[in-house]
Amino acid sequence: MTSTIDLNMVNAYIPGRADVGPETAATIARRDALLGPAYRLMYERPLHIVKGEGAWLIDSxxxxxxxxxxxxxxxGHCHPRVVEAITRQVATLATNTRYLHETILELAERLLATVPGTDLAHMMLTCTGSEANDLAYRMAKVRTGGTGIIVTETAYHGFTDAVSQFSPSLGVTVDLGAHVRLVPAPRAYHADGADLGERFTRDVEAAIADLKRHGIKPAMLIVDSIFTSDGILPDPRCFLKGAVEAIRKAGGLFVGDEVQPGFGRTGEHMWGFQRHGVVPDIVTMGKPMGNGQPIAGLLVTHDAVAQFGRDSRYFNTFAGNTVSCAAAVAVLDTIEQEGxxxxxxxxxxxxxxxxxxxxxxxxxxxxxxxxxxxxxxxxxxxxxxxxxxxxxxxxxxxxxxxxxxxxxxxxxxxxxxxxxxxxxxxxxxxxxxxxxxxxxxxxxxxxx
Amino acid sequence: MTSTIDLNMVNAYIPGRADVGPETAATIARRDALLGPAYRLMYERPLHIVKGEGAWLIDSxxxxxxxxxxxxxxxGHCHPRVVEAITRQVATLATNTRYLHETILELAERLLATVPGTDLAHMMLTCTGSEANDLAYRMAKVRTGGTGIIVTETAYHGFTDAVSQFSPSLGVTVDLGAHVRLVPAPRAYHADGADLGERFTRDVEAAIADLKRHGIKPAMLIVDSIFTSDGILPDPRCFLKGAVEAIRKAGGLFVGDEVQPGFGRTGEHMWGFQRHGVVPDIVTMGKPMGNGQPIAGLLVTHDAVAQFGRDSRYFNTFAGNTVSCAAAVAVLDTIEQEGxxxxxxxxxxxxxxxxxxxxxxxxxxxxxxxxxxxxxxxxxxxxxxxxxxxxxxxxxxxxxxxxxxxxxxxxxxxxxxxxxxxxxxxxxxxxxxxxxxxxxxxxxxxxx
Structure with missing residues (x-):
């Protein structure tokens, strides 16, 4: 049996560390055989969940x-409004963006209305946050002519071939790209009162200089605006401003990865970047977007997508399907109506x-x-x-x-x-x- | 307004070519403004679809x-068995693979049972066929130590940064990777009676030699086994055998892209490669897997995933979610029970x-x-x-x-x-x- 030990992963199940009981052990063995060695479970004693209700998960x-x-x-799990939207739409029509459909347009209007007065002009849909960050990178390359990427030292942005190369939290056994530079996360608790914004700006500027010294033109700075895998780092407000100015000055884009902080979770705004007084060129989103239904995507300025859109058609069979869009509209309704x-x-x-x-x-x-x-x-x-x-x-x-x-x-x-x-x-x-x-x-x- | 003309794309809607009527024109304009210039529609007069029933789509x-x-x-659209499975599961639990759950294991057992007597040992899930091909490439790189890819001249394998680089059907304005080589598709209609298998083998061997000449170690040969974008090329049976032997001899993997031919569509077997008497190291699948619900994935030999699984955990938030798995099991049930x-x-x-x-x-x-x-x-x-x-x-x-x-x-x-x-x-x-x-x-x- 292949070991699933993974010391790179926080809170991974490690075989043998705790007694899981014979039934769970048998299920884990069956799962290892079927899903192979790349899958991981959580907790010393993994959970076998069969039902979800609001804030609750219920095991077998x-x-x-x-x-x-x-x-x-x-x-919350199985939110009635989302369940109803999916149930209704899946029995009506589940198809793609090569036909006209009202719901995707409504979704785009609703999402773009969350960023009024900015240059963010278009919505594009994917199925996963990884795909959204992958697409953002493709667009950033076309827009800037560069390939260089700057991320924080323990960032996670996804698992595609391109995105895993700028997701250092996957651990040292997953290679970073030669075009990727890491900067320290802005950790106030460890800053001894230093000006975090100034320090982060300086670190990003140094990363830009190092990219250029290696002949690599910067394409983007991408940050999760709550720095989830770096340790959840919200403060102080506005510490991103200087870094965003620096990447733009170097010809690169600023991509706000809102896959984790987005959709109101920060309790202040719809998006985490709004806490920092900056507006990304591309805002990626995912996870809570359909409350469980696979849907993700991005908002982008016209400038950032214009050349890409001329060169490349974008089609993702399942992204923007009518069912996922209906779920996402129900999510927006719920956030608003339940305050x-x-x-x-x-x-x-x-x-x-x-x-x-x-x-x-x-x-x-x-x-x-x-x-x-x-x-x-x-x-x-x-x-x-x-x-x-x-x-x-x-x-x-x-x-x-x-x-x-x-x-x-x-x-x-x-x-x-x-x-x-x-x-x-x-x-x-x-x-x-x-x-x-x-x-x-x-x-x-x-x-x- | 940005033009959406795309001469690279077969059957793209081209503005101005036909009179679409004022209502459709207004919807298209609204869509262009909201979704931006990378989206395309089909047909000279795009369709506004609102409902699906069996083999039918119904417009507004x-x-x-x-x-x-x-x-x-x-x-068929809105198949009652799949609708029922999704409706039931979405109201029960929609969560991820970091917990134990029965349905994903059942799905793996059912899919692996379609390839008995082969080395294909594990199932891994993604949300899209693009992600499946992207993951296959990541695994092929780790397994082989190479990066080189061989595909047919008009192949389409997906839209991620990595996969778009080996999807020549996206058109000449989307760059192929420097590590990608194209081979002519095995077109019987244009072969003048030549031995297609022999010719295809020779072409793949030449591509391997050219990769090596450029210092690029081959990682994989990937083909859609029905060669969909190359023009639908099923015959003669077994023409892939020599090419598969050649890539393996060169240390590369053979990846069967079953996103289009899979799930019984060829009317002979579950998978298109079974027509050709070969067994891929990795079989990718997608589109019909959930009859519209986003789910895709792959089957892989233990050998092809072993090192990858040690180095990299694999987690895709929505892939393998309980709802998508329930849909996929319902699809397998239906294929079987309706013959x-x-x-x-x-x-x-x-x-x-x-x-x-x-x-x-x-x-x-x-x-x-x-x-x-x-x-x-x-x-x-x-x-x-x-x-x-x-x-x-x-x-x-x-x-x-x-x-x-x-x-x-x-x-x-x-x-x-x-x-x-x-x-x-x-x-x-x-x-x-x-x-x-x-x-x-x-x-x-x-x-x-």
Missing amino acids: DGRRFLDIYNNVTSL LIAHSARIGTHLREGIAALAERHEAIGDVRGVGMFVGVEIVSDRARRTPDRELTSRVVNLLRDKGVLISACAMGHNVLKIRPPMVLDAGQADMVIAALDESFAEAAAGN | DGRRFLDIYNNVTSL LIAHSARIGTHLREGIAALAERHEAIGDVRGVGMFVGVEIVSDRARRTPDRELTSRVVNLLRDKGVLISACAMGHNVLKIRPPMVLDAGQADMVIAALDESFAEAAAGN
């Missing part, structure tokens, strides 16, 4: 888990403050940060030195799982709890999370 | 079109013979070929010289559309009618197609 034994990790089902951006801000603040209060009695909690329904908790073995504690982080994630609360971790040191509740989380559920974290830190400190 | 005026072109909805492979052979033969009979009275029909529900009709201005007649081909496609029958065209000369009925087409519908073709050729010859 009927046990309920509060799912505050999956950022696809951002409206989920404001709700995310309110509950997210409650959750963040509750977790921050835990730091008073749990020495391991070095930093609590985030915005809206995106919370990062940095775990350290020494507060003064801010030493990452990967082991304890993993312990807490797995203790929480055993208590029925699902999260994961992130960051270069694998030591930041990654908490991404559905935007519909209520205050009582947030309190459950805080209580479970409190218990887990206590047990982990006691060596349980 | 209630007009019915026999859809014998879309090879995604291979079971659609045998049905495709029977009706496909009826259709092909009916069209072949038309050649007696329409001089422009140079060749009628195909297998199962895949028919190619090569249109020539001179039978003796087999001169491609692109203009007439386009005329016939658009006359058919006006008569309520939807097809398209393909091949380097843009002169092969591409006819891909749903596998559920009945004999009466096949007769309608034959009659509409008869009329269209007559009218086109009369200069209408």
Whole structure:
């Protein structure tokens, strides 16, 4: 049997580390045989989920888990409005963008209305965030004549051949492209009060200079505006401005990867970049766009797509299919009608403050940060030195799982709890999370 | 307004070529503004489709079109079994492969059971055929240590940055990779009785030698086993054998792109490569896999994925989601329970013979070929010289559309009618197609 050990991956299931019971062991063995060695599971004891309801996932034994990790089902699992839209459309028509159809145009109008007064002019659809970032790169190459890419040191942007080459969080066994440069993520907790914006600008400028020194013309700077895999880094506001100016000055595009922060999760705006007072040339999006239905895409300025559109037709058989578009319109309706951006801000603040209060009695909690329904908790073995504690982080994630609360971790040191509740989380559920974290830190400190 | 003229694309809508009426013109203008210049529509007068039922598409005026072109909805539009599977699963659970779930394992078992006695051992899932071919290339590079790719001269394998570089049918304005070599497609109609297998083998060997001469190690030969964009080239059986041996001898993999011929469409087997007595190292699939629900993937030998699986975790958020897997299982059930492979052979033969009979009275029909529900009709201005007649081909496609029958065209000369009925087409519908073709050729010859 092929091993699925993956020390590069945060929170991967590692065979043999915990007793999973005979039934789960048999299912894992069957899965390894069928899906092969590239697939991974999460948690020391993987979950066998059979049902989803709102913020809950239910396993094959009927046990309920509060799912505050999956950022696809951002409206909660099986949101009735999305289920209804899919159910209706799939029985009516499921076809492609080579015919005229109203729903894709409505979707484009609705999405473009989220970025008023900007140059973002067109919507293009893909099936996955990876495809959106891949397409953004193709367009950036055509627009700029360059190939160089700048990303943060633990970024994840996707898995296609091109995009995996600028996704360093896949680990050192996946080669970066020779045309890719990494810059340090803007980590306020580790900055000792330095001006993060200035530092990030300087780092991007150095990366541009290094690309040019190697004869590589810059094509784009791409960042996840909440820096998810780098450890969830929202502050200070506007720290991206100088870097964006630098890449543009060098002839490159600025691509905002909103696959994770997008669709209101930050509790302030529809898009994470809006926190930073910048407007990307291309905004990529995905995950929560269809609340589970495969749909992703991008917004782009006319300037960034004009030459590409002359040279290359773009057709993606399933992207923009009528069913996925109907799901995405239902998602936008729900965010608006349930007031989920404001709700995310309110509950997210409650959750963040509750977790921050835990730091008073749990020495391991070095930093609590985030915005809206995106919370990062940095775990350290020494507060003064801010030493990452990967082991304890993993312990807490797995203790929480055993208590029925699902999260994961992130960051270069694998030591930041990654908490991404559905935007519909209520205050009582947030309190459950805080209580479970409190218990887990206590047990982990006691060596349980 | 940006022009959407695309002479590289067969059957693209070209603004101004026909009067589309004020309502359609307004919708097209709105669409161009919203989706930008890279999107294309089909037909001289694009269709505004609102409903699908079996082999029929229905437009916004209630007009019915026999859809014998879309090879995604291979079971017919809105097949009740697939609609039911999606409707049920989307209300139950829509989540990802980082948890255990039964349906993905069932799907893998069912798909692997279609290739008994081969080394194909694992299934991996993507959302699109492009992603499947992109992933195949990533694995081929890791397995072989090479980067070189050999494809046929008018092949289409997808739109990602990597895959578009080996999809010459995108046209001369989309650059091929420096590591890509093209070989002539095995066109029996133009072979003057030469041994096609021998010729194709020789061409692939020459491409391998040329790659090596340029210091490029071969990674893979990839072919669509029905050569869809090259003009639908099924015969003679087994012509791939020598080429497959040649690429393996050179250390490369053979990738069978079954995105178009797969899932029984050839009316003989589940997969097109089975016609040729070869077994790929990787079999990619997509389009009809979920009858419209976005799902695609591949089967792979353990040898081809082993090192990749050690180096790289593979996770695609939407791929393998429970809803798409449920749709794919329903597709397999339907193919089996409705006996659609045998049905495709029977009706496909009826259709092909009916069209072949038309050649007696329409001089422009140079060749009628195909297998199962895949028919190619090569249109020539001179039978003796087999001169491609692109203009007439386009005329016939658009006359058919006006008569309520939807097809398209393909091949380097843009002169092969591409006819891909749903596998559920009945004999009466096949007769309608034959009659509409008869009329269209007559009218086109009369200069209408």
